[in-house]
Structures are given as structure tokens and as C-alpha cells.
Amino acid sequence: MSEITNYLSPCSLDDAVRALADGDVTVLCGGTDLMPQMEAGQREYASTLMNIRRIEGLAEITLTGDTCRIGALTTVSEILTSQLLDEVAPVLVAAADQFASDQLRNAASIGGNICNASPAGDMIIPLLLLNAVVELASWQDGAIQTRLISLHEFFKAPGKTVRQNNELFAAVLFDKPPPGFVAHFCKPGPRPALEIATVSIGIGGVLEDGVFSDVRAAMGAVAPTPIRARRVETTLEGLPLNADNIRAASVSAGEDATPIDDVRASSWYRDHLVRVLTKEVLNDVLENTN
Amino acid sequence: MNKKTIATHIEKTTLIGQRVRKPDAADKSTGKTRYINDLVLPQMLYGKILHAGRPHAQIVSIDTTAAEQLPGVHGVLTGKDVAGLKFGFVRDNVALKETVRCEHDEVAAVAAETEEIASQALGLIKVEYKDLPGVFSPEDGRREDAPLIRGDFPGNKSLHFAFEHGDLTAAEAESDIIVDNVFKVHHVTHCCMGTSCAIADFDNNGKLTIYSQTQYPYNYKMDLAPALGMHPGDIRVIQPPVGGAFGSKLDVYPYEPIAALLAKKTGRPVKVLYTREEEFKSAPTRQPAVIHMRTGCKKDGTLTFRSADVLLDNGAYTSWGPTIPVVMMRTVSGHYRVPVIAYNAQAIYTNNPYAGSFRGYGNVQTTFATAQQIDMLAEQLDMDPIEFRLMNAQKPGERTPQQAFLRECALDKCLTTAADATDFVTRQKEYGLLRNSDSRYKKGIGIASSIHNAGGAKIHKSDGCGTMLKVDDYARATLITGASEIGQGIDTVISLIVAEELGIPVEHVTLMNNDSDLAPWDVGVHASRTTFIAGEGARRAAVKARQQILNAASTFAEISADELDLRDGFVVRDKEGSIVIKLEKLLRQMHFQPEPELVMVTDYYEPNSEPEGADHISNMSAAYSHAVHIAEITVDTWTGEIKVDKITSAQDVGRVISRAGLEGQTEGGIAIGLGYALTEDMQLEDGMLKNPCFRDYKVITAPEMPELDLHFIEDGCAEGPYGAKGAAELPTIVIAPAIANAFYNATGVRILSTPLSPEKVVRALILAQQADVSSSDSMATAAVS
Numbered sequence A: 001m002s003e004i005t006n007y008l009s010p011c012s013l014d015d016a017v018r019a020l021a022d023g024d025v026t027v028l029c030g031g032t033d034l035m036p037q038m039e040a041g042q043r044e045y046a047s048t049l050m051n052i053r054r055i056e057g058l059a060e061i062t063l064t065g066d067t068c069r070i071g072a073l074t075t076v077s078e079i080l081t082s083q084l085l086d087e088v089a090p091v092l093v094a095a096a097d098q099f100a101s102d103q104l105r106n107a108a109s110i111g112g113n114i115c116n117a118s119p120a121g122d123m124i125i126p127l128l129l130l131n132a133v134v135e136l137a138s139w140q141d142g143a144i145q146t147r148l149i150s151l152h153e154f155f156k157a158p159g160k161t162v163r164q165n166n167e168l169f170a171a172v173l174f175d176k177p178p179p180g181f182v183a184h185f186c187k188p189g190p191r192p193a194l195e196i197a198t199v200s201i202g203i204g205g206v207l208e209d210g211v212f213s214d215v216r217a218a219m220g221a222v223a224p225t226p227i228r229a230r231r232v233e234t235t236l237e238g239l240p241l242n243a244d245n246i247r248a249a250s251v252s253a254g255e256d257a258t259p260i261d262d263v264r265a266s267s268w269y270r271d272h273l274v275r276v277l278t279k280e281v282l283n284d285v286l287e288n289t290n
Numbered sequence B: 001m002n003k004k005t006i007a008t009h010i011e012k013t014t015l016i017g018q019r020v021r022k023p024d025a026a027d028k029s030t031g032k033t034r035y036i037n038d039l040v041l042p043q044m045l046y047g048k049i050l051h052a053g054r055p056h057a058q059i060v061s062i063d064t065t066a067a068e069q070l071p072g073v074h075g076v077l078t079g080k081d082v083a084g085l086k087f088g089f090v091r092d093n094v095a096l097k098e099t100v101r102c103e104h105d106e107v108a109a110v111a112a113e114t115e116e117i118a119s120q121a122l123g124l125i126k127v128e129y130k131d132l133p134g135v136f137s138p139e140d141g142r143r144e145d146a147p148l149i150r151g152d153f154p155g156n157k158s159l160h161f162a163f164e165h166g167d168l169t170a171a172e173a174e175s176d177i178i179v180d181n182v183f184k185v186h187h188v189t190h191c192c193m194g195t196s197c198a199i200a201d202f203d204n205n206g207k208l209t210i211y212s213q214t215q216y217p218y219n220y221k222m223d224l225a226p227a228l229g230m231h232p233g234d235i236r237v238i239q240p241p242v243g244g245a246f247g248s249k250l251d252v253y254p255y256e257p258i259a260a261l262l263a264k265k266t267g268r269p270v271k272v273l274y275t276r277e278e279e280f281k282s283a284p285t286r287q288p289a290v291i292h293m294r295t296g297c298k299k300d301g302t303l304t305f306r307s308a309d310v311l312l313d314n315g316a317y318t319s320w321g322p323t324i325p326v327v328m329m330r331t332v333s334g335h336y337r338v339p340v341i342a343y344n345a346q347a348i349y350t351n352n353p354y355a356g357s358f359r360g361y362g363n364v365q366t367t368f369a370t371a372q373q374i375d376m377l378a379e380q381l382d383m384d385p386i387e388f389r390l391m392n393a394q395k396p397g398e399r400t401p402q403q404a405f406l407r408e409c410a411l412d413k414c415l416t417t418a419a420d421a422t423d424f425v426t427r428q429k430e431y432g433l434l435r436n437s438d439s440r441y442k443k444g445i446g447i448a449s450s451i452h453n454a455g456g457a458k459i460h461k462s463d464g465c466g467t468m469l470k471v472d473d474y475a476r477a478t479l480i481t482g483a484s485e486i487g488q489g490i491d492t493v494i495s496l497i498v499a500e501e502l503g504i505p506v507e508h509v510t511l512m513n514n515d516s517d518l519a520p521w522d523v524g525v526h527a528s529r530t531t532f533i534a535g536e537g538a539r540r541a542a543v544k545a546r547q548q549i550l551n552a553a554s555t556f557a558e559i560s561a562d563e564l565d566l567r568d569g570f571v572v573r574d575k576e577g578s579i580v581i582k583l584e585k586l587l588r589q590m591h592f593q594p595e596p597e598l599v600m601v602t603d604y605y606e607p608n609s610e611p612e613g614a615d616h617i618s619n620m621s622a623a624y625s626h627a628v629h630i631a632e633i634t635v636d637t638w639t640g641e642i643k644v645d646k647i648t649s650a651q652d653v654g655r656v657i658s659r660a661g662l663e664g665q666t667e668g669g670i671a672i673g674l675g676y677a678l679t680e681d682m683q684l685e686d687g688m689l690k691n692p693c694f695r696d697y698k699v700i701t702a703p704e705m706p707e708l709d710l711h712f713i714e715d716g717c718a719e720g721p722y723g724a725k726g727a728a729e730l731p732t733i734v735i736a737p738a739i740a741n742a743f744y745n746a747t748g749v750r751i752l753s754t755p756l757s758p759e760k761v762v763r764a765l766i767l768a769q770q771a772d773v774s775s776s777d778s779m780a781t782a783a784v785s
């Protein structure tokens, strides 16, 4: 067992990133991923445990110009009830509605969901559709430095991201999608609550005069990281959203996905699901723009 | 202040069938209840168990030196400390092992000052294993070249049961239709909210007090004793409130003797409490089985025979689970009027987790087969499905081939009640016609029924329950019963019955039933028997106390006892309801008189049934009952998800005693049955559990509960309190086949294995499509396992 010798609960971003710079820190936010992983012996605590939930200014959802910014500490419940997000990015709110249960949503943060880098992370799929970028903060040369990195480049492997140990995930940002943008998210499972995605899928785009453009597709739990489904996007881009193209997109979805067998499903079933759910999501897009 | 006016007349009312609050409801819902898991005794140590984590191996060496030297550790035990202390149904188990036969096998145990130290000590124990080839299914286990799991059980054969009645060859010959299928039912576990826990404490006279979650305290002593080399009489069992049992606490499991052995070794109380992961891996399971069943009937719809060849996965040790074929047999021979029976069941040792008893006890497994075959026959006969069932339904006074006497039998009423409430026949036809449409969502309706013992089950020589009752000077009653409360609600039932007879408020009855040194004998909470037997015992004791009180009142008031009644804390004249004397005043008068008298009575109620013998021909229960479930479902043919829209249940309960309790039992039973049918699945790979957590082992949660329409058929019962029958298990038993039948109705595809998981459903639908099943009445038997 690893031993925690130091517990920190900074109130400012400044203090938090300074502590990170000193090294050997485990970041604790809602703890809904961290605690079970520790209990299961999949991870070990560093000597310092830093609770970041008291950091001021990191739990806000704001719109500045066309850019929406969601602070790392924002909980899934806050996303679910945000008027602003409901207007700007309803697909994120829809995904929050399918996230775990009330108790979990109250604790789970968006930063934790992204940093945990699960291929099944539910907040990640809609954010990929929104072309989101991640803001990482660190302490360098006596000041806070930030860097931005696109969300789809953020993930390396299950549980692994490009975030350096001295960096704190500060926020996720995205530009307001173009007018007419519609997106849908879908996550099947026999339980409406408390279901880790077997697969999840989100597709969005602008549907104008029957033609689908600016197509963005993302899928969860079908590859080592959440992915953009590029073949689906190319298959649909600039074409009418009709039954034939939806069928073609469903085939592309199968090509984009490289699922594995695990306790939740076989790769065969995951492959089947991404195909049928691509149809479902695109049908939803169609229905909601008519 | 106004002077309180006291009525001079009190009307006769009854509590039977009323909604009464469960006595522990307020404490449980506010978190005040102190469960066994919360209990801490002075000087208590924490015990932790080292599990093998491999399915089959020889222990080559084990070194506990470092663990013993860790500060805070008070005792370490291994297999050599328990040599010869065998226990279990066939004495094939020991608390700590020298050979590993399943993943959770207990290899060593530590008692330490804290849980953390105990866990750390486990990490310091060095074990060298030599892994052995394993057996992971009963089919593999019975092969000639299968690895032998235990030298003393050749062919890996555990228990065997058989029953034959009538001439099978002749019955087959006279059958016009025979359905023949292999059904496969899987591993699930109880998932009690409170994980397994025991606290053991020895006094210096060598007497053991064990705080236990057991649901059968008296036989428990007998089963625990050999694991400790003790006399059962030197064991006292205390049962603090528990977080569920459902059959899982109907045996002794190794953690219990381990707690006691550690307590003995250290001279201090020791608590062993499982983590949730340990619970998933080590708790008993429902018995998986492969059931080859055949049922025949004539053109006119008369059933001719049923045969069942059952192969059971015993797991590595024999708990009570492998005795479930005794109950399975009763379903095979008693589910509808089947004149000829051939039944054969063999349990095979495997290196899987071992099965224990679980609500429904074998009947869940067999009903999955019988109720689907009845459905298949109805379809192949092209008969009205309800008519077909009604014509084969037993009637009051009939006996089954095993001589179960169906003195009262309401199967026909259950069938018609449920069918009428859902407009079953019309809907089934409608949905059947729509099944080949190309819509994504398909609706289906399915019916299933079963029979279960409802008046105890005489698997021992006695199936009785002892009761003691005292009524004190304040007109408060204390009832001491052998029957345990494990959340099922016997506390409500008994308080209600005592209050009914003594004419006092339910809240004025206290139940004491958690100390084996205090309460008299009972066989345990199982077999849907407690309301029937302990309830009847309580009623008989209360009637005796009532008579004693009325006799005293008669002397006091010089009115014949027959003309008196007890109501609302008063003695009244029966006819007029006019008050004679306040009950507590009378009780004090009885006490403080020249020939003082206290109200203290006892009773031992033995139900009118016969012991289950070796030939399995006996009326082993004092009553039987039936239930019918109708499931309405929507199948998402794309994802394979089955959404259960509504369950309609009609169950013969004899008479409702505690209405809210009965509803709760029925709803809870349905939830367990739904999990079995749809989502719960212990995923075992070579004997190792892959999903030991609630994230991946999916129990039904509140949002998935369908709409429920519950009908209780109250035709009474000659035995049983006020005509009540046992009712707890049937709701779990009938649900899975009702869903499987509804699935067939929706899609034309049969799934013959549990659970009907989304992936399995999709595979079955695709398979059936490939087989190009076009006509709606042809039967695609896609048995996907």
C-alpha cells in the first residue's frame, strides 16, 4: 500500500499548480474514478493527495464571445441543469442526462471525466463533436502558464493522456457551433441509470436543404480512446441525409470502430451496436430538423 | 384541557389483511438500525482471509512468519490448523484449505488490531501453488478424462436424485406432440446489501457466542460445530439486524468457523466482514443447470408425460444448493397435471464457485423449462393458450404423482384472473401477427405459472416452530419465537397476529427472536414457511393467552368467557362492545391477588405434513400454492434490449395477513426474478469471476422496475394462520419464463437460456433471420448460450 503523507486542499489555482510543480501529487476531484481504482489496487497514491474542489473560479460555465468555457470542477449535475449549455450545446446536456445516477452526477466532475481518459467517458463524446480544446495549467518560471490542446489529441491510451504531471486540467473550451447545427448522443443499455457505456456514439452537423455538412462524429468504448469517427464523417459530408447514405454511414461506423471483448460485451456485439446506433442517431438528427 | 373522552363501546375490527408498518421501518430508514456490520465488541480484533485467487491448485508451501511478526497481528491460521475439522452437507469442506478447488478458497486467515493491519499481514503471507487443470462445467466434469476434483468423489459426482412414475414408453407412444429442448440456466448471486459478516467470541468456559447473519440459527449450531470440533450445545447464536439473506445464509460458510477459530486462538472477539468484491466471489450462487426436458400431450390437449434430465454445476463444495433437485422434482411432477414422470438429476463437482440455496430453490430453474414447454405445446396444438392451461390445471383435492396433496388449489383462478386483467388471449394473437413487420420495436406478452410449497417443507423430521408469549402488567406482549427476521417481515406478521388476538395495538407487541439461548427451536427462514408456521405458532400461543385472560375476566366480571372479547386494550362484551375492564388493569389484578397469575404461554406448532423420504413420495408441505405472471415487453430488435413494460401477477396466497409486507415481498421477488431473466450474470472464465462489482454485475435498480399489477387470490387454507399460505418465493420463480414466452410472442424466436441479455437477443434474432424464418408459426429454436 502506498502511503499518503501530505494532504492539500488549495483554494487558488496558483497554489494548486505550485504544488504540482513540487511533484508526486495525486489529484482528487470528485473521486468517483479515483477511489474505486485505488480500492481495486489498479493505482497507487502519490505521497501528496491534493483535493482540488476548493479552487475558486474553476467551476464556472461561461460564454465569452463565441467561446464557451467549462471549468474543470464543474459537476455533471451542473452541466445537466445549465441553461447556457442547454442553448449552446444541448448534446452535452443530453449526455449528462445519461450519466450514472444523481448521486454520482453530484460528485463527478468534467475534469475528472476527461482526465480519467476512459474510452467510455460520457462527457467526452459530445465534447469531441464540439471540437473542444483542453486548457492545461502549470507553474513555470514563477507564473502560471497555460497551453491549449485539442481534445481529440489529448488521449493516448486507456487512462493515459498527454497531460504532464505538473499540469492541472483547468477547463474545456469550445466554440459555439454554427447556426443550424444539430447533434445527437446515444448510449444503449438495459439500465437507464448506472450503466457504463457498452458503446456510445454522437453525430452532429448542419442539415440545410436536406444536405448534411460540417459533419462531426465521435464514438466511445470502441477503441483504446474515445475517437472521432472520420469515415462516418467523410461518408456523410456534403451529401443528402437519406436512407442510402445513412446505411453507408452505418457501414463506415463499423470500419471506424476497433472494439475489444470485455465483461460488458463482445467485440462482435459492439461492432453491431455502432452500426445500428449510427442509424438511430442519424434518424434522430433527421427527425429533429424537419 | 379537555378531559379525554373514552368511548364506552368498541366495535369489532380486524387487523388481518391491513397495512401495518414494519416495526423496524423508522429505524432502518433513518439509519438508526445497528446492523451486524456496524457492531463492535470491546477488545475486538479484525479477521481477514487470504483467498487463493486461482481455481484449482495444490498448496506446495505456505510461510506465515512475516505476517505473524507484524506488529498488531494476534493470530494467523492455515489449513494445518483445521486438519480434520470437516463440515458441510456431505462433509467435504474445511474452513482453511490445503488444496485449492475454487477461486475464493480460504488459504490463510489473520486476526489483527485493525482491518488495515490484517490486510497488510495477508500481503506478507507467502504461498507457493502448483496449479492443476480444472473443470469448469458439469458437462466437462462428467467426461471420463476429466480432472478429478476430489479423490473421494469418483467421476466428480456429487448428489444424485431420481423419481419415476408411470410407464414412460407407453406415454410417449400415446403422445401426439412432444416438445424436446435443452435449457441452460446460469450463475447468479444474492447481492445482499449487507455483506457477509460474523463476530465470534469465546468465554473462558469454552462456550462460543457467534453474532451471525444466519437464517436458521438452530441447525446452524449443528452445522457449525464440526468445523470447530465443538458440541453444538456450546454455541450461542445471536442475530443482530442483517442486510438481507434470500437463502444465502442457510448454511455455514468458511468465514464463520474462521472467525471462531481466530477468536479461540487469540482469546479475543474476532469479526470477519467481507468486502463487496469478496462477497461477489465467495458468497453462494444460484445453482446453474442444464435441463433436458421433454413434455408430451395428446391432440385434445391432455398432457401425457414429462421427463427431465438435469445436470447441475455443484461447484467445488456441496452446500445446500445441490439439494435443490428435490424441489425441481416437485415442479417437474406438479406443474400442471402430468400423469407420467421421469426425472433424473446429477450434480457434478466443478472448480466454479459453489452454489447455496437461493429464493425459489430449484424451482426458478425448472419453471424456466416447464413454463416454456407448456407455451410451446399450446402453440403447436393451436389451442387457446388459457384453455389449454385450464384443462391441465389441477383441481382442489388432487394429488401429484409425488403425493403432494393439493387440498386447496387455485391455479385456475390465478390463470383466469391474470389473463382477464391483461386481455391476454387477444393481445397475444395481435402481437404474434405483428412479429414479422419490419418495425424496430416489437411488443410481446407472455404467461407463465408455477407451483411451490406454501406450508413449509418437511426436509427434516420436524418442520415446526416454538413460541413463547408473555403479556405483562402494562398489557404489553412479548413474543419469543424461533423464527428469524432477515428483512422479510415476520416481525410485522407476528406483531399483527398477536395484536389481533389480544386486542392491543400492534406497537404494543415486542418480538424477541435473535438469541438461540432464549428463543425455542425453529427450522429456519426458508421454503416460504415462516408466515405459515411461525405465524400459526404465534396465533396459537396468542389464542392460549387470550383464553387465560378471558377466563380471568370472566371470574372478575362474572360473565361467561364466551361472551367476552378483547378490543383496543379493553375487555368488552362481545355482542355489544361495551367495556368491562381495561386490559392492563385486569392483568395487574391477575398478578396481585392471593393466587397470583402471570400470562405466560408456550406453543410448538408442527405443520400437518410428511417428511420428504428417500423415495420422494410424500405430502411434504402442509399447503401448496400457484402463481401466474404475465409479462408485457418491448423488444428493441436493433440493440437486443428487452424493456419490461408491465408484470401482472395473480398468486394464491390463501389469505393476506400483512398487506404491505406481502406487496413488498412480491415486488422484491419480481425484482430478483427480473435480474435473473435479463441482466444479472456472474461472468466466469475458467472459474474466475470477471465482474465482482455492481458496475458490471447488473442488478435491477428502481428505474427498471416495470408497472406492477398484483392480484392476491384469497381462497383460504385449512392450515396456516387465518388461512394464509406461504408466498415469498413464487414471485421470483415465474418471471423469467413469462419474459421468455413474451419474447417468443414478439419475435417468433425462442431463447432457452438465461439471461436474455441484449447481446444474446441480438444473436438469436440474427440467427433466426439467417435461418430465414418467414412464417410466423414456425418455431425457430435459437438456443444461444
Ligand SMILES: Cc1cc2nc3c(=O)[nH]c(=O)nc-3n(C[C@H](O)[C@H](O)[C@H](O)COP(=O)(O)OP(=O)(O)OC[C@H]3O[C@@H](n4cnc5c(N)ncnc54)[C@H](O)[C@@H]3O)c2cc1C
Residues within 6 Å of the ligand: A026, A027, A028, A029, A030, A031, A032, A033, A034, A035, A036, A052, A072, A098, A099, A100, A101, A104, A107, A108, A109, A110, A111, A112, A113, A114, A115, A116, A120, A121, A122, A123, A167, A168, A169, A170, A194, A195, A196, A197, B695
Ligand atoms: C457507479 C459509477 C458509475 C459511473 N457512471 C459513469 C457514467 O455513466 N459515465 C461516465 O462517463 N462515467 C461514469 N463513471 C465514472 C466517473 O464517475 C466519471 O468519470 C467522473 O466524471 C469522474 O470525475 P471525478 O471528479 O469523480 O474524478 P476523480 O475520480 O476525482 O478523478 C479522476 C481522474 O482524473 C484526475 N483528475 C481529476 N481532475 C483533474 C484535474 N482537474 N486535473 C488533472 N487531473 C485531474 C484524477 O487524478 C484521477 O486520475 C461512473 C463511476 C461510478 C463509480
